[in-house]
Amino acid sequence: MHREEVDLSLRSLxxxxxxxxxxxxxxxxxxxxxxxxxxxxxxxxxxxxxHFHQLRWLHLNDNRLAQVPEAVMALTQLEVLHxxxxxxxxxxxxxxxxxSLSTLSLYANRISELPDEIGDLPxxxxxxxxxxxxxxxxxxxxxxxxxxxLAIDHxxxxxxxPGSDCWRHRFDRLGLQxxxxxxxxLRHPHAAQPPEPLLERQSAALAPxxxxxxxxxRPRAVRAxxxxxxxxxxxx
Numbered sequence: 001m002h003r004e005e006v007d008l009s010l011r012s013l014x015x016x017x018x019x020x021x022x023x024x025x026x027x028x029x030x031x032x033x034x035x036x037x038x039x040x041x042x043x044x045x046x047x048x049x050x051h052f053h054q055l056r057w058l059h060l061n062d063n064r065l066a067q068v069p070e071a072v073m074a075l076t077q078l079e080v081l082h083x084x085x086x087x088x089x090x091x092x093x094x095x096x097x098x099x100s101l102s103t104l105s106l107y108a109n110r111i112s113e114l115p116d117e118i119g120d121l122p123x124x125x126x127x128x129x130x131x132x133x134x135x136x137x138x139x140x141x142x143x144x145x146x147x148x149x150l151a152i153d154h155x156x157x158x159x160x161x162p163g164s165d166c167w168r169h170r171f172d173r174l175g176l177q178x179x180x181x182x183x184x185x186l187r188h189p190h191a192a193q194p195p196e197p198l199l200e201r202q203s204a205a206l207a208p209x210x211x212x213x214x215x216x217x218r219p220r221a222v223r224a225x226x227x228x229x230x231x232x233x234x235x236x
Contacts, residue, residue: 005054007034014041022046030054038062038082050074056100061085073097079123084108096120107131107151119143130154137161 006028010021018040025032026048034057037045042063050071057080058072065086072081073094081098084107091106096117103126111132118127119140126149127141134155141147142163 004031005033006031007036007057008032009036009038011039013037015043018042019046022048026051033057035059045069045071047071053077056080058082061105068092068095070094076100079103081105084128091115091118093117099123102126102146104128114138114141116140122146125149127151139163 008025008028010018010025013021018037025035029048029052031054032052033054035052035055036059038059038061040063042060042065044065045060048071049069050073052075054077055075056077058075058078059080059082060069061082061084063086065083065088067088068083068091070092072078073092074097076097077100078098079100080103081101082103082105084105086109088106088109088111090111091114093115094117095115098121100123101121102123104121104124105126105128107128108131111129111134113134114129114137116138117140118138119142121144123146124144125146127144127147128149128151130151131154134152134157136157137152137160139161141150141161
């Protein structure tokens with residue numbers, strides 16, 4: 001018998017409204033694999049998120065978060081973390097605890113520097129940092145041996161850290177010269193096209209409801225990212 005897995009999307013909430021419906025969310029904590037809190041007005045997320053140990057996809061795009069929620073650092077099974085269009089100014093050193101993370105998307109925030117611990121993510125394949133305030137990158141970024149996609153356009157970078165020659169062997173289209181500007185986007189020559197973000201694939205199917213809480217169940221045997229679906233009846 002397969003264990004049930006759950007994907008869940010909540011929309012049109014502020015932090016207080018999320019607190020009100022969160023007990024319903026916690027009912028699915030043991031089987032929740034995908035949680036979308038995109039397009040809300042969240043300044044924080046409940047601390048009990050740290051107990052959602054099966055979570056593999058977490059989407060917190062288009063909110064008002066000033067920092068990466070501390071509870072996220074306990075989600076050791078997390079593979080995809082989207083935090084685009086928030087107000088985040090830095091990453092905590094504890095980001096290194098997300099050893100399963102393959103995609104970290106931080107487009108359009110206020111990040112001015114990265115911690116050295118960013119290099120301690122062995123599974124990281126895609127690091128998306130466009131439209132931030134970065135003036136430099138830590139040399140530890142060269143430890144990301146699984147990295148295939150690095151987006152650093154629209155920052156304030158003037159150079160790459162010492163040791164950047166190693167990029168020439170791992171990425172194409174660098175065009176680096178001793179005085180050249182740093183590459184804006186680096187891709188591994190054998191990298192496949194990045195998959196379309198999970199919740200973008202689902203967005204057409206997630207029609208607005210009066211209640212913002214939608215739950216979709218599927219067999220545990222399914223390991224791929226959830227496919228588009230029609231949300232079930234809204235929980236009350």
